[in-house]
Amino acid sequence: MKILVLGGSRFLGRRFVNEALAQNHEVTIFNRGFQNADLKDVEIITGNRFGNLKELKNRNWDAVLDTSGFIPYTVQNSTEFLKDRVNHYTFISSISVYKDWIPENLGENYPVLEMTLDEANELSKDAKGPIYDHYGHFKALCERIAEKNMPGRVLNVRAGQLMGPNDYTDRVPYWLNRVAKGGKVLVPGKPNRRVQVIDNKDLSVWMLQLMGSCSTGTYNATGPNYPLTMKEFLDACINVTGSNAELVWADEKFLLNQGVVPWTEMPLWVPEDAPLSPELEQPWRGAFSINIDKAVQSGLSFRPLTESLLEIYDWEKTRHLSEDEWKSGMRSEKERELLQLWGQIV
Numbered sequence: 001m002k003i004l005v006l007g008g009s010r011f012l013g014r015r016f017v018n019e020a021l022a023q024n025h026e027v028t029i030f031n032r033g034f035q036n037a038d039l040k041d042v043e044i045i046t047g048n049r050f051g052n053l054k055e056l057k058n059r060n061w062d063a064v065l066d067t068s069g070f071i072p073y074t075v076q077n078s079t080e081f082l083k084d085r086v087n088h089y090t091f092i093s094s095i096s097v098y099k100d101w102i103p104e105n106l107g108e109n110y111p112v113l114e115m116t117l118d119e120a121n122e123l124s125k126d127a128k129g130p131i132y133d134h135y136g137h138f139k140a141l142c143e144r145i146a147e148k149n150m151p152g153r154v155l156n157v158r159a160g161q162l163m164g165p166n167d168y169t170d171r172v173p174y175w176l177n178r179v180a181k182g183g184k185v186l187v188p189g190k191p192n193r194r195v196q197v198i199d200n201k202d203l204s205v206w207m208l209q210l211m212g213s214c215s216t217g218t219y220n221a222t223g224p225n226y227p228l229t230m231k232e233f234l235d236a237c238i239n240v241t242g243s244n245a246e247l248v249w250a251d252e253k254f255l256l257n258q259g260v261v262p263w264t265e266m267p268l269w270v271p272e273d274a275p276l277s278p279e280l281e282q283p284w285r286g287a288f289s290i291n292i293d294k295a296v297q298s299g300l301s302f303r304p305l306t307e308s309l310l311e312i313y314d315w316e317k318t319r320h321l322s323e324d325e326w327k328s329g330m331r332s333e334k335e336r337e338l339l340q341l342w343g344q345i346v
Contacts, residue, residue: 095159
């Protein structure tokens, strides 16, 4: 296939490009050119999807992967411009499109967030504003726009938490890095609390299969294909890093009362026993039990967790970040204070 990737130089996009090249597909990437170092055997077209797409005129591709679509008017422009130049459009969406994560085993038919294009355009006028506060609304609207402009040719991939090398969110890398340091590690909630993550290599291989068959529709895409607990995830981190870490499981109510922020300060944690924020009435217990039956039945498969974590850990050891550079995770001084306080309680 001739594949155009909108983005392609960072986390998922870079892994997808590598997988596509390994399968002898012809790949073109279109981005602003800021992070294209080390990309080989790929055509690079420099441009800005926030402006016009004139750099792509007089070209045709079999398929497009849109890894960078988030602001709705950019997806509006992209699909309008490319609808007569491509056969198939894969849009990387998110499980954040759902109106909540209250029920367990949440499937693709669960209601999504609603927003008009006019509302989105108003909210996204200032790129320096809090646009990520509307992430789920924007992604849901992007899905609708793509399908409207390219009916019957769009694959919407509602991805969960991705993991792999070049992870700029630092969520999975935080746990590997923290476990590798050893000692007492503060962990939120119960050991049997479920988590879901998906290796971006597994996701890329699967998407290439669906592109090749011109499959369309909407798929939840996270993993693995069995109930994974937080203890099992962290035990795998201990195994991969060879650490002597001791996991200290702290009560959710205690952590929330101490002002610990779920998901960002404690990655992979959405409270089971309390609402995520004061305005919510119920806890989002379904956050890590998203139904992926449809994707698995269509061919999504998973590498062993330890294999994925080892690859991430090898990459992580090359970074040498200071605490101030981490985008996710708890600072060590605060963790020490909370471990001491929790020890006094239990």
